Amino acid sequence: MNGKKAIVIGASHGWGAFLGGRLAEEGWEVTAIGRRSKPDLPDSAALRYLQADLATADGYQDVERELREQAPTLVVYNAVSYGPRDAKLPPLADLEATFKINALVPYHLLLNHVNQESSAEFCTYVVTNSDSIYHANKYSGIYAASKAALRVLTAALASACQSHHAAAATLLLGPLADKENFEKLQEVAERTGADLSVVTRRYLGKSNQAYVINSFLSYESCVKSVLTIASLGRDANGMLCKVDGGSSGSLV
Structure with a gap:
């Protein structure tokens, strides 16, 4: 290996699994983390899988330990909860669970890793966000609000990275070719x-x-965006990279 170590959180299927496989093809040593017991990941000596549910204390601790021990140079947070998606009044606990996975866990987990300064290697954090923050409705409002909170907290994470050997950036995605x-x-x-x-x-x-x-937007374009962010080093700190199909409008 060439020293490039990546951890992709939320990588058992879909875009996250694709990213994990492509990073391995690009020469990265990859740890893919997901909630599912059977991930949709390619066989590769450069890729290992860890099952962990970040909604639980044990799952959080497993991922926190992985970050500390692996000393990655790239971390991509892609775990997501869509939460209740109907117009009825959902239980408060469901709303809290959505905000926990989509906003609070990534901020707390990555800020904890930043503050530990466990490695001399520069680390880039890429947080996956969604263009839903621009067009919420009664069906997607809770999810969109949690992603808006994530956007603000990622900016706060970037502020913390300013005094550390790290950078935090947002990859904001539109409709993907799922x-x-x-x-x-x-x-x-x-x-x-x-x-x-x-x-x-x-x-x-x-x-x-x-x-x-x-x-729909291709997975490959998203991979190239992640690799570009990772190549920028400290210049990526606070960056917002939008692969969103223009969904935020012409003035944003």
Whole structure:
């Protein structure tokens, strides 16, 4: 290995699993962490998997220990809770759980690692966020609010990194080319007889009128963004990298 060590938190499937696999291909020694017992990760000598549920005290301690002992040069926090997604009044405990995973845990976990100064190696923290902070509604409001809190707390983390050998940046993502998204739209296309590209374009236009894209954003573009952030060193501190399809509008 070349000394590049990455920890990807929230990497058992989807975008996180893809990132873990691609970092391994790029020569990183990767620890992928996820809640699922059977991760959707490629076989690679450069990649190991740790199962941990950050909603529990034991899971948090396992990840905290991994950060301390592995001394990574790159940490990507991608764990997420979508929480209640209907218009009814959800239990308060469900709201607290969403904010815990999406905002409080990443801030506390990464700030703790920054303050430990456990390694002489420079470490870059990349926190995955969502363009939902720009267009919340009654169905996504709790999730969007937790992500807005994460954005503010990541800025606070960057402030803490200023006096340490570290940098914290936000990777803000728009609609990704997830398997689930394709399957849902494919079902609509087959039911209506419309072309999938037309259905996708209409879906994106309705979900956010500020989008200037006609298709979902690729995982590969997100990987390149992470690698770019990691290559910037201290200059990445406080950075907001948006791969969002223009969802925040032209003046933001």
